[in-house]
Amino acid sequence: MSTSTLELLPEEGLEPGFAAQVASYPGGEKIRRCIQCGTCSGSCQMSADMDYTPRRILAMVRAGMKKEVLSSQAIWYCAACYYCTARCPMGIKLTEVMFALKSLALKEGYVSLKQHSPAFYKSFYEVVERYGRMHEASLIIGLALKTNPLDFVGLAPFGLNMFRKGKIEILPHGVKNRQEIKALVQQVQRLEVR
C-alpha cells in the first residue's frame, strides 16, 4: 500500500457492478449510504493491523476495486466483534459485509482453502454441519488436514494440557436429530446458490 504518491487508479481495473454484488448479500443492503466517517475503523479492535481500514474497504467496494478488496487481509482479520455494526451511524451491517466479502473471495478463487483463515472457517462450518455444535478437536484436525498438518505439531502439548483440564473432549457430543440440522444447512446452501 502506498499513500505517499498519488497513483492513477486505472478505470479498466474497476468492476462497476461490484458494489451491487456486495449489496445483494444479506447485510449489504445499506452500503451505498456510507458517509465515510470512520466510526467503524475507530471502533475496530483489529484496524491497526489491517492492510486497509474497514472504512476504506467499504470505499473500495463502492469504487469497484474488486481485486484489491477480495485479496486483502483486512476481510479475514475481522474478528466479528460487531462494534462497527453497533455504532455505525448509517446503520450499515459492516460485520455482515465482511462475511459476504470472505464468501465472495472464496467463491471467486481469490483465496484458496489451503490458507489458514478460509480453512478455519470451512472446518468450523463442517463441524457444525456434522454434529450440530462445536467440537474443538475435530475443528483443529480438520484445519490441519486442510492446510499443512506439520504447522500444528507444535500445538500438540498445548492441546494435551487443555484435554487434561477438561477443556476439550476427544469424542464429539452431537445434538439430537442431526439429520434436521443437515437438512437445514443444505436448504440454506440451495438458497445461497445465485
Added chain:
Amino acid sequence: MLEEIRIGVYVCHCGSNIADKVDCPAVAAYASQLPHVVVARDYQYMCSDPGQELIRQDIKELKLNRVVVASCSPRMHEPTFRKVCESAGLNGYLYEMANIREHCSWVTEDPQQATEKAKALVRAAVARVVHHEPLFERWAPVNPNILVVGGGIAGIEAALKVAAAGNKVWLVEKSPSIGGNMARLDKTFPTLDCSACILTPKMVSVAQDENITLLTYAEVEQVEGYVGNFRVTIRKKARSVDLNKCTGCGRCQEKCPVEVPSEFEAGLAMRKAIYTPFPQAVPNKPAIDREHCRHFTRTKGKCRVCFNVCQVGAIDYDQEDELVTYECGAIIVATGYGLFDPSVGPQWGYGRYDDVITAIQFERLVNASGPTKGKVVCKDGRVPERIAILHCIGSRDENYHPYCSRICCMASLKLAHLAREKTGAEVYNFYIDLRAFGKGYEEFYNRILEEGVNFIRGKGAEVTQKDGRLVVRGEDTLLGRYREVPVDLVILNTALEPQPDATKVAQIFGIQRSADGFFLESHPKLEPLKTATDGVFIAGCCQGPKDIPDSVAQGAGAAAEALSLATAGKVKISPVVASIDPDLCSGCRMCLPLCPYGAISFNEEKKVAEVNETLCKGCGTCAASCGSGALNVRHFTRNQILTQIEEVLAV
C-alpha cells in the same frame, strides 16, 4: 337541482411534472365526453396568468357553473382557482381539484397507467362537483394582543418586535429567568461577540417595555378558541417570593443551606434551593425550588432561613400556583431545544471519565462568570495540554438522531479557538464533514485553520484510557490510518434535540411534529413559521436546530406573521364546518366527547346536538361517528365523498 349543470375541466401539464407521465390531451379529450362537461382543455400551466384567464373566460362565455382543475395538490393552488372562479362571478366552492401530480404522475412509473389513473381521478372529480353547493366564508374579529411562549433569543426578539408595533404581548417563560440557552454561551460564532453582552440588553428591554408583560416561572396549560380569538390559561408556578417586595439583594441565596447542581452551569457548579439562575437574570429575583427546599421537604416547615434573612419580607412560603387567563389573537411558540445526553453511548466515556465534558459545559468552563471564573482546567485542576473536540455526538447517527444539528461544526470551531486562546493546548477536532454555511462562516473556518487547530477527518469513535490518560480512537480517513490520540480533555459536541416536553406542548397548541420530534412548519420553504393551527406560529429551535442569527430572524418573522393578523383586524373563517340536521339527530350525544375543539353542545330543550361554527375546524370526526347520518361536514358530505369513491373505482 333545477339549473342545468355546466362543467369546465382543465388539465394542467405543470411543465413536464405531469405531462412527462400523463397524456394530458388524452385526459382532456376523455373528460369532454363525461356527463355535464361543456368544455375540457389542457394547458401548460393552469396556475399562470393566461391559464387563469382561460377559466375566467370560459365561465363567462360558456356559462359554466362548475369548474374542475386537474393539477397539483390542493394545498397550494386550491385557493388560487377558487379566487379565479369568484372573480368570474362563480362561488369558489363550486370548484373541485383533481390531484394528478402528487397522487399520480410523480408516483407512477408507467405512462399508460398514469394516464388511466388521471382519467379516473378526473372522472371522480367531475361526478363530485355536480353535488357541490355554494358556501360562503365569514369573517371574525382579531384580538390585537399576542402571546409569546419561551423566553430564549427567538421569543425575546418576537416579543420586542410585537411590542415595538404597539401591540400588547405576554411573554411566558417556564424557568425563573428569560435568556434561554444563549445566556449560557461564552462567545458566539463567527464574530466572537460575548454572548451575554449582546443578549442582556435585549433581556433588559423586555423587562422595561410597557407593552410586554413578563411571566417567568410560568407555563401555558390550555389554549381554547381559534385564530384571532384565543383564550389561554397560564399557570404561574408558586415562586414563593413576592416579586413586588423583593429587591434582589441576594442575602437569601447566600444563607440558604441547600445546594443543588446548577442547571445553568450544566452541573459544573452548585446553586441554592432559593436561586436566581445567573447574575444577569431578568427578573433578577429568586425563586424557591420547592422540590429541593428544606422548608418544603425534610424539615416540614422548620427551616425558615431565607424568610428570616429577608429584610423586606418578600419570602412567602404559602404562595400557591395561580391560574391566569389571557385573550389574544395570535400565539408565537418559541420553546427552544434540549441537549442530547451522551452518557447513553458508553463509547464516548461521558459519565465514566471526569475529563469528558459536553460543549455546553465547556462554554461554562471558559466563561469569565462560570464556575472556574474562566479558567479552563481538568477535574483535578491541571491545565489541559491536549484537547479533543468530537463533532456530531448524537447527530447524523441513526442510533440517536439521524439529522444534522447544524450548529455544532461552527460551535466546535469556536470552542477550538477559545481552548487555544485560554490554554495554548494542542486541539484536535474530529469531524465527519465541516459545514460552514453561513455568512462569514467560511472565513471563520479559515481563521481557525490558520490558528493551527488539528483537524482529523473521521468521527471520534471511542474515548478510552491508556496509561492514565484519555485516548480518542478514530480513523484519519484522509490518510486512511487508524489513530489513537492522547488528550487531557475531551469535549463532546452533542446534538440539539426536541425539548423533553415537546409532546405536551405540541398538544396544547395544536402543533404537529416532524419525524425528528421538532415542531412542524406548514411549508418547509414558503411557510416556515406557520403551523397546522391558524394563528399559532413557531420560531427558533423548537422547529429544528438553528444558530442565533436564524433564530433571531425567525423570532422577528413570527412577530410579523402575528402582527399582520392583528393589523388586518379580521380573519376569514372557513365555511367547511360540520352541520347537524336536527330532524335526523337522535340525540345520542356520541359526537360530543369526540370533538377535539369543544364545538358541539347539546340542546336540552330540543334534545339534539348543535355545532358552534366558529369553533368547528371541519375535521369530520363527529360526522364519522354519527350513527343516524345527521352530521355532515359541508363540502365533504356523504353524498359528495361516496360519489367520488364510486366514480374513481368505476371501470
